[in-house]
Amino acid sequence: MIRVRRVAVTAAVLATLATTGCTAAGADERPLVAVTTNILGDVVERVVGDSADVMVLMPPGADPHSFEVSAQEAARLRSADLVVENGLGLEEGVARHVEAAATDGVPVFTAGDAIDVLDWTTEDASGPDPHFWTDPARMRAVVDALGAELHEVQGLDDDTLDSALRDYRGELDALDDDMATAFAALPEERRALVTNHHVFGYLADRFDFRVVGAVIPSGTTLASPSAADLRDLASAIEDAGVPTIFVDASQPARLAEVLADEVDVHVRIRSLATESLTPEGEGAATYLEMMRANTEAIVNGLSARN
Known part of the structure; x- marks a missing residue:
């Protein structure tokens, strides 16, 4: 009797494990x-929902130019x-892993291929600007x-995917309209941008801003400015009457502070x-939330009086 009961218990355990295994395998x-x-x-999570296992490599608050991934x-x-x-050269720390996946036959979708690409330019250098998401119209082209x-x-x-894509396109259109309305409140002489590096080129192109310059005269945070770069930027800021420098939250404000202190x-x-979303509850946990928060901050920052 005892042996029979043990067999029965063992069989029940194995049945439970088998059921659990099937459930896990189904999810996988x-x-x-x-x-x-x-x-x-x-964006991908919004569009596919629970229909796919979405693995996002870049953690909240990271620098897209320099973050790396684990071996797993x-x-x-x-x-x-x-x-x-x-x-467009954005993910400098991950590019080789994407290339390895492509070599293994994994399909790779490159968002930069879906847009008309702008270049960031300085007197000494230029390159493709990877920050297209600052323009919601280009982001819609990417989503398409x-x-x-x-x-x-x-x-x-297919039907579920089409419905989700249609809904998200509508949200991008609404974002574009809201940004245009908000920026229309800024007079032309106030529509001048300075950032820690060249990140707002597409926003400037879409909404008629001038990019006066960047503390780091490059499209990547991995570069560094020279003393001459800072002096030239200081002159441009003074000539344009720029009241606010916008610094990405994933980067310390040290360089912008140097500009204010050492160049007077x-x-x-x-x-x-x-360049990166924030953790939940910190004001930019989604792309749409980030863009709306930045629009408000830019309007307020450029409306300020020196």
Whole structure:
């Protein structure tokens, strides 16, 4: 009798484990979409919902130019059903892993391929500007191209995907309209931007701003300014009457503070979440939330009096 009961218990345990295993396997059967940046990760999560396992490589608050991935994440990247990257040289610390996944045959969607690319330029250098998301109209073009790519992923329902894409396009259109209305309150002489590096080129192009300059005269935070760069920028700031420098929240404000202290340019320094989303509850946990918060901050910062 005891032996029979033990067998029965063992059989019950094995049945439970088998059921649990089937449930886990079922969950694991969802397609894996790996996304390099958290901005694009938010967009992908909004569009696919629970239909896919979305692995976002870049943590909140990270610098997209320099963040790196773990060995485990790099391995999963090479087994993904789709990799979504920003491109245009943004993910400098992750590019080789994306290339390895592509070599293994993983489809890679490069968002930068879906837009008309602008260049950041200085007197000495130039390059493709990867920060297209500051223009919601270009972001819509990215979403349109991404939608076509997601339709090729096995396991995603076409009708559900189309509905989600349609809804998100509507939110991007509303964002674009709201930003245009908010920026219209700024007079032309106040529509001048200075940032810690060249991050607002697309926003300036879409909403008719002037990019006066950047503390780091480059499209990446991994560069550094010279003393001459700071002096030239100081002159440009004074000539344009810029009241506020906008510094990305993922980067310390040290360089902007040096500009204010050592070159004797007295401006406000305002932190924005421009290249990375924040953790939940910190004001920029989604792309739409980030853009609305930044719009308000830019209007307030450029409306201030010196």
